[in-house]
Amino acid sequence: xxxxxxxxxxxxxxxxxxxxxxxxxxxxxxxxxxxxxxxxxxxxxxxxxxxxxxxxxxxxxxxxxxxxxxxxxxxxxxxxxxxxxxxxxxxxxx
Amino acid sequence: xxxxxxxxxxxxxxxxxxxxxxxxxxxxxxxxxxxxxxxxxxxxxxxxxxxxxxxxxxxxxxxxxxxxxxxxxxxxxxxxxxxxxxxxxxxxxxxxxxxxxxxxxxxxxxxxxxxxxxxxxxxxxxxxxxxxxxxxxxxxxxxxxxxxxxxxxxxxxxxxxxxxxxxxxxxxxxxxxxxxxxxxxxxxxxxxxxxxxxxxxxxxxxxxxxxxxxxxxxxxxxxxxxxxxxxxxxxxxxxxxxxxxxxxxxxxxxxxxxxxxxxxxxxxxxxxxxxxxxxxxxxxxxxxxxxxxxxxxxxxxxxxxxxxxxxxxxxxxxxxxxxxxxxxxxxxxxxxxxxxxxxxxxxxxxxxxxxxxxxxxxxxxxxxxxxxxxxxxxxxxxxxxxxxxxxxxxxxxxxxxxxxxxxx
Numbered sequence: 001x002x003x004x005x006x007x008x009x010x011x012x013x014x015x016x017x018x019x020x021x022x023x024x025x026x027x028x029x030x031x032x033x034x035x036x037x038x039x040x041x042x043x044x045x046x047x048x049x050x051x052x053x054x055x056x057x058x059x060x061x062x063x064x065x066x067x068x069x070x071x072x073x074x075x076x077x078x079x080x081x082x083x084x085x086x087x088x089x090x091x092x093x094x
Numbered sequence: 095x096x097x098x099x100x101x102x103x104x105x106x107x108x109x110x111x112x113x114x115x116x117x118x119x120x121x122x123x124x125x126x127x128x129x130x131x132x133x134x135x136x137x138x139x140x141x142x143x144x145x146x147x148x149x150x151x152x153x154x155x156x157x158x159x160x161x162x163x164x165x166x167x168x169x170x171x172x173x174x175x176x177x178x179x180x181x182x183x184x185x186x187x188x189x190x191x192x193x194x195x196x197x198x199x200x201x202x203x204x205x206x207x208x209x210x211x212x213x214x215x216x217x218x219x220x221x222x223x224x225x226x227x228x229x230x231x232x233x234x235x236x237x238x239x240x241x242x243x244x245x246x247x248x249x250x251x252x253x254x255x256x257x258x259x260x261x262x263x264x265x266x267x268x269x270x271x272x273x274x275x276x277x278x279x280x281x282x283x284x285x286x287x288x289x290x291x292x293x294x295x296x297x298x299x300x301x302x303x304x305x306x307x308x309x310x311x312x313x314x315x316x317x318x319x320x321x322x323x324x325x326x327x328x329x330x331x332x333x334x335x336x337x338x339x340x341x342x343x344x345x346x347x348x349x350x351x352x353x354x355x356x357x358x359x360x361x362x363x364x365x366x367x368x369x370x371x372x373x374x375x376x377x378x379x380x381x382x383x384x385x386x387x388x389x390x391x392x393x394x395x396x397x398x399x400x401x402x403x404x405x406x407x408x409x410x411x412x413x414x415x416x417x418x419x420x421x422x423x424x425x426x427x428x429x430x431x432x433x434x435x436x437x438x439x440x441x442x443x444x445x446x447x448x449x450x451x452x453x454x455x456x457x458x459x460x461x462x463x464x465x466x467x468x469x470x471x472x473x474x475x476x477x478x479x480x481x482x483x484x485x486x487x488x489x490x491x492x493x494x495x496x497x498x499x500x501x502x
Binding site for chain 1: 107108109110112113116117120184486489493496497498499500501502
């Protein structure tokens with residue numbers, strides 16, 4: 001049994017936290033799964049794409065750490081998206 | 095039906111539709127040719143009728159051809175079908191000749207695609223003998239190949255193994271093959287008459303036309319009058335449950351005038367139900383999709399007490415209406431129902447009776463099962479998931495052997 005992943009640009013781009021929040025609401029489950037689940041298998045470091053980007057590009061260390069702590073195996077993909085959105089919204093509104 | 099892809103967004107979300115369009119963009123202009131053996135009737139034609147226009151809409155140049163054959167050919171393919179389902183019959187030299195000759199006759203008129211050819215089921219399997227250079231071929235098996243008669247499988251296997259990949263509906267229906275295999279479950283169309291939303295007046299009208307009391311709980315099984323659907327077992331289960339609950343039973347199925355055994359089973363059900371005003375045995379024409387939809391929506395509990403089953407999409411149809419479903423744990427049904435989460439799986443008449451009683455007495459639990467079941471179907475068994483899987487399959491044909499493919 002093996003899986004084949006196809007990766008293609010969705011057209012959703014974010015350069016700020018606000019754009020990130022808006023894109024999170026629009027992308028499909030596959031995008032969330034790719035950046036949270038597959039990233040850990042793909043990257044040399046055991047990190048997800050969102051946390052890495054938030055820490056490195058926006059210097060959002062606290063938010064990156066909170067997302068890193070999410071256990072993707074205990075949520076549905078919808079649930080994960082809601083948790084992510086809530087974490088980002090809390091940071092934006094702080 | 096003229097519903098385009100955007101009509102599905104209210105059910106699955108705009109993101110799913112966007113993803114499908116993105117995948118379609120990657121295949122824009124590619125030619126895909128589906129070939130099967132019937133243009134109307136049956137699940138394969140039904141699904142191709144909906145999928146082909148949607149594939150075209152997202153940019154895949156899709157055509158659909160149907161092979162022709164005489165009575166003798168279809169008698170052979172029917173026999174082959176029965177053998178693949180395990181019947182111990184014999185495939186004669188004459189049968190093989192008829193099959194090969196019909197393939198040859200079809201090849202005289204068929205123009206085969208130079209990109210992707212998607213062959214459905216055994217009837218057109220030998221067309222691959224005329225594969226144009228450079229084209230990719232998929233064999234889609236819609237039937238259960240878990241225990242075929244060896245002669246049938248040995249006839250089919252060498253042809254199947256000439257394809258790039260074989261596609262099965264569920265892991266338990268597949269066989270070991272020397273080629274790649276992919277799993278694509280079938281789907282239901284939320285916009286079809288069988289599944290679309292209905293107003294209360296339409297539902298009431300259908301219910302009353304059949305003499306069903308709309309004020310009392312209704313337990314329903316929708317299926318052909320076939321022993322493998324165990325309608326008599328449903329009557330027995332209903333009678334056990336009725337000792338403790340006021341309820342009515344509806345057994346409703348498509349007309350079976352061309353099926354002598356179906357007529358016999360129907361007569362047996364009527365005989366068992368004779369004189370019992372709480373049991374309704376109804377035969378409807380195969381086109382009565384709105385009526386079936388209405389009856390499912392009017393039901394309190396839906397039963398699918400199959401003893402053997404293919405994928406069993408009637409379960410998804412019932413779950414899509416948010417109904418609690420009690421179904422036999424056979425074929426593809428356990429893929430659609432997780433026991434006590436999105437429905438109930440049973441193995442016996444007594445178990446079915448127990449759960450009918452439980453669900454009639456615990457409406458909150460029954461409602462939660464129905465809600466979870468509908469959500470499971472929304473995520474996994476709607477036409478859009480089927481469409482996306484086919485697009486991914488077509489993309490995969492250009493990237494066999496790779497585990498990560500970056501596009502765009």
